[in-house]
Amino acid sequence: MSSSSTSSLRTVPPEPITLNDDPIPGIPTSGSPSKPFTLCLIPALKQVQKYSTIPFSIFAILHVSAVVVAPATAGTGIAEELISAGRELYQVSGFEQGLLISTLLHVFSGVALSLLRQYDRYIKYGSRKARVTSTRKKASKFPSSDPNDEIVDDKNEGLGGISSLLGLGSRKSLTYKYLGLSPLSFSGYVLVACLAYHVVKERINPLLVDGDSSMVDLSYVSHAINLDPLKTIVGMSVLVGTSAYHILSGWNRYLKLFTLRARKRTYGLIAILTALAFVSCFEIKKIGPAYGVTAKTFNAYIEAL
The missing domain is CATH 1.10.287 (Helix Hairpins)
Incomplete structure (x- = not known):
């Protein structure tokens, strides 16, 4: 290297490089x-x-x-x-x-x-x-050959859906795909609406009309079913089914029951409770509608709010 080139080199003091702080x-x-x-x-x-x-x-x-x-x-x-x-x-x-x-x-x-x-x-x-993105967790380092022992710890898949029951594997739920809500969260919001309506009809309205709810029993439920069978029976079945899903699915997560076997049992219990609610409505309906003063009181309960 020539002496002229060497003499042209100068010492430059270090300066910090300013970076853009905006997140990528x-x-x-x-x-x-x-x-x-x-x-x-x-x-x-x-x-x-x-x-x-x-x-x-x-x-x-x-x-x-x-x-x-x-x-x-x-x-x-x-x-x-x-x-x-x-x-x-x-x-x-x-x-x-x-x-x-x-x-x-x-x-x-x-x-x-x-x-x-x-x-x-x-x-x-x-x-x-x-x-x-949620991650799947396997049951162990050496997973069992039994597919029922598969563990899927992904809250956005809920209980795995119908595809899980058919052995096709768990998939992201539609509620997460379109609403950004896990099935557990979505069922919770639906349950709040169902419970609010139920409490209004069974507890708040009687309090507004009579000051207590001592007359609320199966004859009141039967009267409501006979007045509007479709609405009442479907409403009761949805309330019980949603409650069962939310409570059982929630306890599955708290108890870390993520295996396919546990989810199948949970689905079975939800189906049994929902079916019992449907049958129960028809049994209660047999009591028949109320008459006279009792009917007027029950109608006032139903219509207050």
Whole structure:
């Protein structure tokens, strides 16, 4: 190298290179500003959502046994006795309030979790449309040859759908594909609407008309079924089927029952409860419509709200 070339080289002081801080779509950013926020709130909300299900699950077992299982299997006489015994528990001071609070906590914590996760994905991926792909987990390092032992831990597949039952493998649910909601979350929103309508007709309206709901029994349900069979029977079946799906699927996740065998059993129990609800409606309908003053009172209950 010539001396002239060497003399032309100069020492340049190091300068930091300025980089664009905008996140690249689809690539998580390290040190997300939402991390401390979500680290505190999301685990706490998960615990609230989990343990707030216990009171409603206990209530659902007792109520479904009296109104769904008993009429279809043992007759309306036994069902009335169970309803009367249950009423002593349901309407004890503080029980309804506690049940309502736990249900509201479950709903609001679920909505808050969904919003926080969407916000976290927005911060990390730079787009509200960015979604984290769920991963499948195998049962073990050396999986069983029995396909029923396959574990699919993907909340967006729910119980795997009909394709899972047919041995075609689990697939992303339509609710996730079109609404961005897992089947468990979607069933929860549907259940809230069904329960609100049910509570209005069975509890709030009688309180508005008479100040109590002591007259609400199977004869009231029978009167409603005879007035509008299609609406009432379909509504009751949807309520029971949705409740069974949401509660059983939710407990599957809490208990980590992700095998195909567990999901098949869950589907079977949902189908049995829904079928019992359908049969129960026809058994209750045989009681017949009310007449006279009782009919006027029942009509006022139905029409109040």
